[in-house]
Amino acid sequence: MEKLKQIYEGKAKKLFETEDPDLLIQEFKDDATAFDATKRGTIMNKGVINNKLSEKIFGLLEEKGVPTHFVKRLNDRDMLVKKVKIVPIEVTMRNIVAGGMSKLLGLDEGIILKEPVLEYHFKEDKLHDPLINEYHVRALGIATDKELEAIDKYSFKVNDELKKFFDSKGLILVDFKLEFGRYKGKVILADEVSPDTCRLWDKTTKEKLDKDRFRRDMGNVEEAYQEVLRRVME
Ligand code: 5GP
DSSP, X not given: OOOOXXXXXXXXXXXXXXXXXXXXXXXXXXXXXETTTTEEXXXXXXXXXXXXXXXXXXXXXXHTTOOBSEEEEOSSSEEEEEOOEEOXXXXXXXXXXXXXXXXXXXXXTTOEEEEEEEEEEEOOGGGTOOEEOHXXXXXXXXXXXXXXXXXXXXXXXXXXXHXXXXXXXXXXXXXXXXXXEEETTEEEEXXXXXXXXXXXXXXXTOOBOSTHHHHTTOSOHHHHHHHHHHHHHO
């Protein structure tokens, strides 16, 4: 499968058409951005690492019954995916207080939540992906009831499966962001699942092994991504 016309370039990925109108090639870049792209940089080999990690995680989720856009990994940086229409909602699932939740509610990072928290954010960088609820989603027609039902069900399932999976690798899944897309009348998981989109802490030392190292200038960013890949592939 070859890359034809580029149809999109985002902060971390590019999308290309292929000869099959239902399939795209998703290319993972090393570019890193944070705080709605006001902070920019490069994480060496991030694209290669996130491509492999996403392959592994999408494969695992498919096995567990979560439909995804993943078809196959083509090479170091390219993945063949189904062409979806992205639902403009970023779903955040949280198991432990960190980042946005800590800021929003004035809570210390690290508080273990009694149950997972699912949040919808309207996907619009210039508004800083504002927090919305299911009434906004329905009233504005952002997604149908049926789509929202599927999004919720899959998001909790992804959390259950990935919590178990990362735990077996000595990692705590603190929180993560998912994006869904419409494909042939159904909602499926799209985008990527990687240390760019998940907070992962070492189970014993609580060391951060994710994009927060870049956001907070903590150093050893590439090493942290490599460490997650090493453990996931073990
Ligand atoms: P927070 O709302 O605390 O900033 O983010 C919660 C989780 O979702 C974190 O794991 C974070 O990496 C992920 N996340 C939220 N929004 C974005 C986004 O726009 N881009 C990326 N890469 N991850 C996000």
